[in-house]
Amino acid sequence: MMQNPANQACAVSAQPPKPTKKLRLFWQNLSGEAQSRWQQLHSLWQHRRQRRHLLTLLILGSTALTISATACVSYFFVRGLILDNLKEIALLKLEKGSDEIDRWLSSRQAEIETIAYSPTIRTLNWQLAEPSLQGEIYRLKEYFILSLIQPDGEFQNTLGDRTNVKDRQYFKTAMAGKVNVSDPLISRTTKVPSITIAAPILALPPTPNQVIGVLSGSIKLDRVTNVANSLSYGSESYAFALNSKGVPIVHPNSNLTGNSDPLTNSFLHSKDPALAAIARQMTDRHTNIELVKIDRKWVYVAYTPLDEVNWSMALVIPRENIESQLQALNLLTSVVAGLIGPAMLAAIWLIYSSESNRAQAEREAMLNRISGRIRASLELDQIVQSTVEEIVNLLHLERAGFGWYEPPQQMLQILWECGQSDNPKPVKKFAPYCINNLSMRLEESEPILLSSDTFAEEKNQSLQLKANSYLAVPVLTQSQSQGYLICSHATHWFWSGEEIQLLKAVADQLAIAITQSHLYSQTQDQVKLLNSALTELKKTQTHLVQSEKMSSLGQMVAGIAHEINNPVNFIFANLPYTSKYLEDLLELVSLYKQAFPEIPPEIEDFAASIDLDFIEEDLPQMLSSMKIGTERIRQIVLSLRNFS
Structure with a gap:
């Protein structure tokens, strides 16, 4: 790609060649013309038939592939959206039940903490505290035992039992100053599975922040069981809860439930790898809903942790309960698949009917782009160089150039040129030989041999333009000079009528731009x-x-x-x-x-x-x-x- 202003065209007209050279050039032109006529017919038939056939097949294949791919992608995309929405609904339902248990446990912790802050309880005197605790059991109804625990683990409860619980985790956590809820365990006094809520007892002034004991309350698992049983998503769905060790504390199969005293089988060690993976996610306090295969059956498992205690709730939903709502989408997909054939025929008809309109639109768009580049500047060098560059890029030409023709000297001076080669050739003045009328030969796309001599070089350089491989379009300006826009194909194919009309339109725009450039210079x-x-x-x-x-x-x-x-x-x-x-x-x-x-x-x-x-x-x-x-x-x- 190269631009050469007029003052850089440093060549002059060459001397007429010798008679032997003229004869050789004449036979070269004659043989080239005969060869070009044969290539003319062959290229016309091969190029038009194969290109149109290949283009049609490409369009049909692309259309079928595009429609099929679009239908598949749309189906799976919509299916995924609907399925995600259904899974989100199931997960929200589970979170609603979990929030209910969290609120219930939070209220119980607040009650135990309030009782532990009572001045009577803070004396750690069982004789004074027992009547108050008995009254709280009667008032609150949720607890069946309230216990007062000394710092060494010795405790007394409202049933009159005494034992030591210094090895219990809830006692250790409460002595550390935190209100906590224990995992379900077997009471050492009542032998009943229960949940223990423990709160620290702080000393009376002057050392109010010192933990001097623990107040605990035992609650049965009935409330958690009722919430889990209320969670359902269609038939055969059920909910269960795991403690921090992965042991089920609530499950429809009572044989699987257990507690941490003694420790029973955990789901983390289940023989079912899918169930073990779900239990691992639950103990890691993750929230999600997954499609897994448990007991040889595909189910969706939604799980979420509780905030007030280190437990997790899960809701097991049979696959068909959720995906049954996708039947309408599947039916619609079947109908669309049945309409693909008629749609293909309609697409073929639209392709052939809109081919001419599309080609016309492309030519207009290309012309508008070239016109925009031409009119972007009023400098002659930039206008012409932009034109030849756009023509080469948009029409995929081997070379394009612009030159002024001087009839008195029979000289074609090519000043601007652009080609696909990375090594541009120097642009010079060319003197055509064996040509009677250069203008007519250029306009009729006849074979032309252009040769030039320079002061710096003794060898004669030539540029051969073969028939049907180039197109010379006259650029008629208001000045006395006559310009030509010369375009060369990389092959010997014919120039189509659309390309000729496009280049003529470009030549008209270029002529206007050149005239405007001259007027601009005068201005x-x-x-x-x-x-x-x-x-x-x-x-x-x-x-x-x-x-x-x-x-x-x-x-x-x-x-x-x-x-x-x-x-x-x-x-x-x-x-x-x-x-x-x-x-x-x-x-x-x-x-x-x-x-x-x-x-x-x-x-x-x-x-x-x-x-x-x-x-x-x-x-x-x-x-x-x-x-x-x-x-x-x-x-x-x-x-x-x-x-x-």
Whole structure:
């Protein structure tokens, strides 16, 4: 890809070749023409038939594949959305039951903690605490035993039993200052499976934050069992709960339920790997719903942990209970699959009917893009180079170029060129030989051999344009020069009518752009002239304004000089008389001193106060200075008059 401005086309017209060379070129042109005629017919039949057939098969195959793939993807996508929604509903139902158990356990913990904070209980005196605990059992109804445990693990309960529970985990956790709920266990006094809620008992002031004992309450599992039994999602669905060790504490099969005292079989060690994996997720406190195979049956298992205790709830739902709601989608998919055949026929008809419209739209879009690139600039080099680049890229040409044809010299000067090769060839002036009318041969796409000589190279370089492999489109501009847009295919196929019409339209747009570029250049020249004239006009205007300012300043200076001159002349004219009068007065004072040596005290005092001797000495000097100053002012006034 290369751009060469006109001033870089440094070749000149070559001398006519020798007669033997002319004969060889003539036979080359003749044989090339015969070969091109044969290739013309063969390429036309092969290219059009195979290309259209291949294009049709490609469109049909692509359409069938696209429709099938779209249908499959749409089915599985919609199925996944619906199934995810159904699974979310099941999981929300399980979370609702879990939240109910959490709220119930939270209330029980708050009750035990409130009782443990009672001043009576904080005394750890069983005689004082027993009546209060018996009253709480009667009031709350949820607990069947309340126990007061000493720091060493010894405890007494409301049934009157005594034992030691220092090895129990709930006791250790409560002594650490935390309210907790134990896993289900067998009571050592009543031998009944129960849940124990324990809260620390804090010491009375002055050490209120010290744990001095534990208050515990035992609750049966009936509430948890009732909530689990209420959870269902269709027939044969059931819920179960696991403790922190993976042991089922609630399960429809009572043979599987157990507690931590003694530890029974955990689901973590189940022989069913799917059930063991679910139990592992539950003990790790994860929330999810999975499709697994348990007891040779596919089921969905939703599981979620409890917040108030380290347990997890699970809801087992048969697969058909959830996926039965996808029957409408499956029916719709079957109907759509049955309509694919007619849809394919309709698609084929639409393809063939819209082929011409699509081709026309593509040509218009391509033309608009090329036109946009052409009109993006008013510089001639950029316009033409953008045009040949867009033509090569959009039409997948081997080469495209633009040149000016000079009829008097029979010279084709190619100045802009673009090709698919990474190593562009230098663009030069070409002088065609054995051609009577170059313009006609170019327009009729006849074989042409262009050769050129340069000052720097002695060997003759040639460019052969074979028949039907190139297309020369004239670019008619308003200037005297005639341009040609020359395009070359990578094969010897015919140029289709659509391509010719497109290139003609591009040539028209290029001609308009070149004309606009010339007009733009002329306009720029006119703008430069106007800017130069405007600059000169501004200089003249500035000179006139300056002259007017100087004239006004001269008049003003003359007026000022006249006004100053009058009072200065008055002062200068009176200075000689003032000097004479002063001398007379000083002489008179001197005579008075001689005539009257005895001066009256009043006059002597006044003469001393005004320093009469200094005045007699300084006053003549002052008059002399005034005379010099007035003379200087008169010289300045004279200079101002000369300036004006």
